Amino acid sequence: MSEPVIEVRDLVRKFGDRTVLNGISFTVEKGDTMIIMGGSGCGKSTLLRHIIGSMMPTSGSIKIFGQETTGMTPQELQKLRLRFGMNFQFGALLQSLTVGENVALPLIENSDVDPEIVDLVVKMKLELVGLTGFEHLKPAEISGGMRKRVGLARAVALDPELLFSDEPTSGLDPIMTAVIDQLTLDLTRKLDMTAVVVSHDMTSAFRIGTKMIMLGAGKKQGRIIAMGTPDEIRNSDNPEVQQFINGRPDGPIPLKLAKEDYIDSLIGHPRMNER
Amino acid sequence: MRDWFTLNAQVLYWLLVAPFRGVPVRLGPVFEQMVRIGVQAVPMTALTSLSIGITLAMQGAHELTRMGAASFVPDLVAMTILRELGPLLVGVVVIGRSGSAVTAELGTMKVSEEIEALEVMAIDPMRYLVLPRFVAMLVMLPALTVFGNYIGMAGGWAICHFSLDMETASYIRRLVESSHPMDLYSGMVKSVVFAWLIITISCVYGLGVKGGAEGVGRATTNSVVVSILTMLIADACLTAIFFFGES
Ligand SMILES: Nc1ncnc2c1ncn2[C@@H]1O[C@H](COP(=O)(O)OP(=O)(O)OP(=O)(O)O)[C@@H](O)[C@H]1O
Ligand SMILES: [Mg+2]
Numbered sequence: 001m002s003e004p005v006i007e008v009r010d011l012v013r014k015f016g017d018r019t020v021l022n023g024i025s026f027t028v029e030k031g032d033t034m035i036i037m038g039g040s041g042c043g044k045s046t047l048l049r050h051i052i053g054s055m056m057p058t059s060g061s062i063k064i065f066g067q068e069t070t071g072m073t074p075q076e077l078q079k080l081r082l083r084f085g086m087n088f089q090f091g092a093l094l095q096s097l098t099v100g101e102n103v104a105l106p107l108i109e110n111s112d113v114d115p116e117i118v119d120l121v122v123k124m125k126l127e128l129v130g131l132t133g134f135e136h137l138k139p140a141e142i143s144g145g146m147r148k149r150v151g152l153a154r155a156v157a158l159d160p161e162l163l164f165s166d167e168p169t170s171g172l173d174p175i176m177t178a179v180i181d182q183l184t185l186d187l188t189r190k191l192d193m194t195a196v197v198v199s200h201d202m203t204s205a206f207r208i209g210t211k212m213i214m215l216g217a218g219k220k221q222g223r224i225i226a227m228g229t230p231d232e233i234r235n236s237d238n239p240e241v242q243q244f245i246n247g248r249p250d251g252p253i254p255l256k257l258a259k260e261d262y263i264d265s266l267i268g269h270p271r272m273n274e275r
Numbered sequence: 276m277r278d279w280f281t282l283n284a285q286v287l288y289w290l291l292v293a294p295f296r297g298v299p300v301r302l303g304p305v306f307e308q309m310v311r312i313g314v315q316a317v318p319m320t321a322l323t324s325l326s327i328g329i330t331l332a333m334q335g336a337h338e339l340t341r342m343g344a345a346s347f348v349p350d351l352v353a354m355t356i357l358r359e360l361g362p363l364l365v366g367v368v369v370i371g372r373s374g375s376a377v378t379a380e381l382g383t384m385k386v387s388e389e390i391e392a393l394e395v396m397a398i399d400p401m402r403y404l405v406l407p408r409f410v411a412m413l414v415m416l417p418a419l420t421v422f423g424n425y426i427g428m429a430g431g432w433a434i435c436h437f438s439l440d441m442e443t444a445s446y447i448r449r450l451v452e453s454s455h456p457m458d459l460y461s462g463m464v465k466s467v468v469f470a471w472l473i474i475t476i477s478c479v480y481g482l483g484v485k486g487g488a489e490g491v492g493r494a495t496t497n498s499v500v501v502s503i504l505t506m507l508i509a510d511a512c513l514t515a516i517f518f519f520g521e522s
Contacts, residue, residue, distance in 0.1 A: 054391050081397040092392035094384070109398045154396075 003066050005030050005162055005194045011050060011060035013043075013222075020046050021057070022222030026213055033188050033195045035205045037244065038215030043222055044198045045089055047215070048164055051196070052086055053077050064162070082110055084162035085155030089198075091147035093139040099126070099150050100135030106157045125153040128183055130176065145172045152180065156187065163187065163195045169204050177204055184208045202245050206230045214241055279479045285401040286409050286475075293402075304407035312373045312408070313415030317422065319372065323364050324356075324423035328430020331355055336439055345439050349446050350453035352431030357458040358518075361424045362466040363510060366473065369416055370502045374477040377408055378498040381481025382491035390482065405478045416470035417463055424462070461517040468513060469506050476502045 004027040013021040020043045028034045036044050049055040051062055053069045062069050064080060072080070085106075093102045103122045107113060113121075126132055129149035139147055152168055165184070169177040181204045187193045188208070199205045205212065212233045216225040226233060226241045233241060243251030294300060335351040381404060384390050393400050428450060435441040480498035484490045 052395050054395060078397045078399070081395055086392070086395045088388055088392060090388065092388040094389050094392070095387070096380075105398070106396045109396070109403065 002030060004028060004063075005032070005065060006034075006051060006196065007061075007063040007066075008051065009061040009063075011047070011062065012058045013046060013050060013055070014058045019222050021050070024060070024215075024222070024224055026224065026227060028194060028196060028211070030194055031188065031192050031210075033184065033197060033208050033210045035209035035212040036196065036198045036215065037200070037205060037212060039217045039244070040200075042215045042217045044215060045166055048086075048166055048196070048198060052084070052164060053081070082158070083160060084164065085158065085160040087148070087151045087155040087163070087165040087168055089166035091139065091144075091151040093147055093150055093154070095139050097138075098135060099131070099137050099139065099142065102139070102150060103135075103154045103157050106154065110158065121157065125157055126150075128156070129153045130179055145176065148172070149176075149180070152183075159191075161193060163193055165195065165197045167198050167200060169199065169201050177201065180204075181207050202247070206234065214244065216240070278483060279475060282401070282405065282475055282479055282482075285399075286405055289399075289402045289406045290410065298402075300406060300410065304403075305410045308407045308411035309415050311376075312369065312411050313419055316369060316372050316415075316419060319368050320365055320419050320423045321426050323368055324361070324426040325430040327360055327364055328352060328356060328427035328432075329434055330430075331360070331427075332431040332434035333438075336434055340439070346441075346449065347453075348435055348439065349431060349441075349449035352428060353450045353454040354458055356424055356427040356431075357454060357462045359462075359510075359514075361427060362420050362462045362469060363506070365416065365420045365423045365466065366469040366506050367503065369412075369419065369470075370473055370499055370506070373412070374473045374502050375495050375499050377474065377477040378481040378495045379491055381478060382484035382494050385482060385484045386487055386491060400482070405482075408478065409474050412470045412474035413467065416473070417466045420462065420466040424459075457517070461513070464517075465510060465513050468509055472505050472509060473502050476505060 006026075006028040008027070009025050011021050011024040012019065024047060026034070036047065038044050046055065050057050051064070051069075053062075053072065057070060060070070065083065067076075067080060069077065069080065093099075094105070097105065100122050103125050104118050107118045107121060122135060123132070126135060129152055131146060131149055131153065134142060134146065134150075139150070142150070148168060148171065152165065155163060155165065163184075168184070169180050172180065184195060184197065185208055188195050188210075195208075197205075197208065209230050212226075212228060212230060213224050214226040214233070216223050220240075226236055226238050228236070234245065236242065239252045242248075289298075290300060331352050332348055335348040336345060339345050339347050339351070381390075384404070390400050390404075393403060432443065432446050435446050436443060477498050480494045480501070484494045
């Protein structure tokens, strides 16, 4: 068996004294579509940031294409980054450039292709995400969902081997969600791209995922509470997983404070009174 | 401070070393920045320099006429503008217009994850964002200073001509005779140094922004304050080197 595309071992990240990632380990094989699930604020985007090397872990190891990225020099990291694309949660488009220029950016900066070919590729990529004809608008002039799709078009502009996508379908209507899912499926199944997708949307997660992990919240903050194929997750007997994929407000996942804590926090923390 | 040294090292790498390794400086973005930093600052530079030229000449005319030395007004104007006020005031104009804008722009890009996105796309923000601004500033601030010098001397001329009844020709002759090349050169060296200080400080503050719109505002204020102070200190040092060393 060939070596995994991504291998994360015992990843720990602390912000101050808050442990956001606490011993995460998983692997992603070539051609896999790994779905990362979990409640809001549980550290999904932070996990992606560590894998793409824009944040460094407190401890642990991350290997991409078999190369250890923690402790890499900026030059080595830059070389590695040419092989993957990242679609940010909020698009992260360059506000000073038009939609078309944003998609063209990786091509212009990182390859030697002719301007006409760049033009062509930009048109093709925008067509893929259903945004033909919008190339001359600025990011501020399009909607949030459109910005996200531009971000996806930009992420796949260089036909990367590996795609990271942070909530690519949140804020999109069901039809557009299906289009984006189909695009991810085409890229991974037909072009053998590997993908890591953060998603809250269970329909789309089960549609595109070949492997899933779920991050915990509360006491289990920063740990993987379930991992497996979509079928294994769907049939999991872990109540937290069931609560999450079925979207039930009550269950083991503590979304709200317990009643006593709530009253405490309203009338002021006991320690505050001592001061 | 460490960020500032790193930024200098990286910009100099992209400017001086990389072109010989087949990564040329792209001229398009440089010209774009030159227009924003230089060309668009022309009206404000002109106004500032004109008023300072007029003011200097009026002050000089007032004092020197009393001492019966009204014919030395052009000397005063030329020397003060070329050596000191020209570079300094144009520097202040550019800090206010462009230094602050650069910090705010880079800072906004930082907080909206645009810088991170560039890095993840394997585009070095130093090369893509800082280098064009650096080159543009280093070219345009001295150019604006030369322009401002002319306008300032024209302001001096207006006073000498209309209020002291000096012939235009003799005003120009006085200017040429009284000023030394060293006056101009020292001013030019100053403005190059100022340009380098202003743009590196503005970029460091912009790229170092933390935390939302508030952070951008704070960084912009700091960048302007630090730029002006550093420029004034550098001015004192350079003046000491140029005019105080030998005597
Ligand atoms: N730069 C940072 N400094 C301090 N804390 C941070 C930082 N970045 C993230 N965090 C913390 O890490 C936690 C996880 O944040 P993250 O953005 O990864 O959540 P998420 O799972 O992506 O949530 P969402 O689904 O809402 O996007 C949050 O509690 C956040 O406060
Ligand atoms: Mg997120």
